[in-house]
Amino acid sequence: xxxxxxxxxxxxxxxxxxxxxxxxxxxxxxxxxxxxxxxxxxxxxxxxxxxxxxxxxxxxxxxxxxxxxxxxxxxxxxxxxxxxxxxxxxxxxxxxxxxxxxxxxxxxxxxxxxxxxxxxxxxxxxxxxxxxxxxxxxxxxxxxxxxxxxxxxxxxxxxxxxxxxxxxxxxxxxxxxxxxxxxxxxxxxxxxxxxxxxxxxxxxxxxxxxxxxxxxxxxxxxxxxxxxxxxxxxxxxxxxxxxxxxxxxxxxxxxxxxxxxxxx
Ligand SMILES: [Zn+2]
Ligand SMILES: [Zn+2]
Numbered sequence: 001x002x003x004x005x006x007x008x009x010x011x012x013x014x015x016x017x018x019x020x021x022x023x024x025x026x027x028x029x030x031x032x033x034x035x036x037x038x039x040x041x042x043x044x045x046x047x048x049x050x051x052x053x054x055x056x057x058x059x060x061x062x063x064x065x066x067x068x069x070x071x072x073x074x075x076x077x078x079x080x081x082x083x084x085x086x087x088x089x090x091x092x093x094x095x096x097x098x099x100x101x102x103x104x105x106x107x108x109x110x111x112x113x114x115x116x117x118x119x120x121x122x123x124x125x126x127x128x129x130x131x132x133x134x135x136x137x138x139x140x141x142x143x144x145x146x147x148x149x150x151x152x153x154x155x156x157x158x159x160x161x162x163x164x165x166x167x168x169x170x171x172x173x174x175x176x177x178x179x180x181x182x183x184x185x186x187x188x189x190x191x192x193x194x195x196x197x198x199x200x201x202x203x204x205x206x207x208x209x210x211x212x213x214x215x216x217x218x219x220x221x222x223x224x225x226x227x228x229x230x231x232x233x234x235x236x237x238x239x240x241x242x243x244x245x246x247x248x249x250x251x252x253x254x255x256x257x258x259x260x261x262x263x264x
Contacts, residue, residue, distance in 0.1 A: 002079050006038035007254045008110060009086070009163065009207065009238025010247060014043040014057045014067055017126075023244045025071065029078055031244055035251045040082035040110050041071060042163075042238070047093060047100075048120050068107055084110035086163055088117070089153040097158050112205065113159025116167070118145040130171050140183045143168055147189060154196045161236065162197060164207040164219035166190045175214040190220050194228040204233050206257055208250060209240035218257075226264050235261055 013022040025041060032039045045064070049056040058064060071083040085108060089097065101111065116123040122133040124146065133142060146168040154162065169185065171177050179185050197204050207219040218225065229235060237257045241247035 003036045003038050005255045005258050006040060006082070006236070007032075007239050007241070007247070007251070008040045008082075008084070008112070008161075008236045009042045009205065009209075009240045010039050011043055011240070011242045012041055014041075015242070016044060016049065016053070016056050018242055022242070023247075025074055025081075027244045028241075028247060029074065029081060031248050031251075032080060033078065035248070037251050037254065038080040038082065040084040042084040042086045042110070042112060043067070044088070045085040046088040046116075047090060047096060048088075064104070082109040084108060084112065086112050086114045087159070089113050089115050089149070089156070089158070090120070091149060091152055094156055094158065097156075101158055110161065111159065112161040112163045113153055114163040115146070115149055115153055118142055118149060118168075124168055124172070125170050127171055130177070134177065139172060139177070139180050143172065143179065143183050143185065147193070150193050151196065154193065154200060154202060157200055157202075159202065161203040161205070163205045163238065164209070164240070165193050165197075165204060166221075166224075167207070167219050169215060169219070170210065170213055173215045175216070187221070187224050190224050191227060194220065194224065194233055195231065198228070198231060198233050201234070204228060204235050206235050206237045206261070207240055208238065208253055208257060211253075222260075225261070229261050229264055237261075 010028055011018055012025055028039055045058055050058045053059060075081050116125050122129045124130050172179055194204055206225045210217045210219050237254050239250035239254055
């Protein structure tokens with residue numbers, strides 16, 4: 001049976017930012033079924049690490065097929081489960097990403113494009129790596145580069161769905177690493193990315209994960225997503241869970257988010 005609402009963003013031990021014996025598909029499925037919510041496994045898929053990092057779960061050839069076999073098998077028994085991937089965008093690898101999409105579009109229920117690195121090897125979503133990056137680059141330049149790359153990602157049209165439009169603010173915000181005054185951190189800037197998605201008929205994620213950081217808000221923020229919703233955006237909700245316990249505590253919030261979008 002399928003349920004009314006879907007959490008489109010759930011990570012398992014197939015994601016590098018989760019420990020080896022982290023959550024398995026089955027553990028999430030149990031909780032999802034009990035709480036009547038569909039789940040989409042959206043594990044990280046980053047070309048650079050797949051090729052260079054032996055500890056990366058998708059490192060080497062053919063792992064993706066193993067992953068899909070496992071999820072597909074579960075899908076036979078649980079109709080409320082979707083296969084998915086959170087695929088990183090690289091400005092200089094668009095051809096490869098297109099090829100990947102051509103090969104897997106039909107085999108995977110939900111592929112979302114994402115941007116974690118303005119410079120390969122320095123994810124802005126990892127505190128320590130961001131600190132390293134800040135030692136060699138100005139905050140303004142990092143933020144500007146992020147928005148430029150996001151625009152390129154959207155305009156490339158490689159992806160039909162895009163995760164956390166403004167995740168650059170996870171740590172770079174007035175409550176954490178304070179942006180310098182020359183930094184444009186306005187809502188308008190995020191709205192414009194969202195509008196570009198609307199023009200290109202790309203779905204935008206309402207990512208609830210920011211609540212657990214000092215910034216204490218979703219990505220994008222509630223007012224921004226409300227405005228984009230009004231302007232006709234297609235929106236999917238994701239908890240961005242990296243553990244089953246966290247997922248469990250987010251289910252009601254995910255359902256509430258869909259209700260909020262419907263009302264506003
Ligand atoms: Zn992400
Ligand atoms: Zn994620």
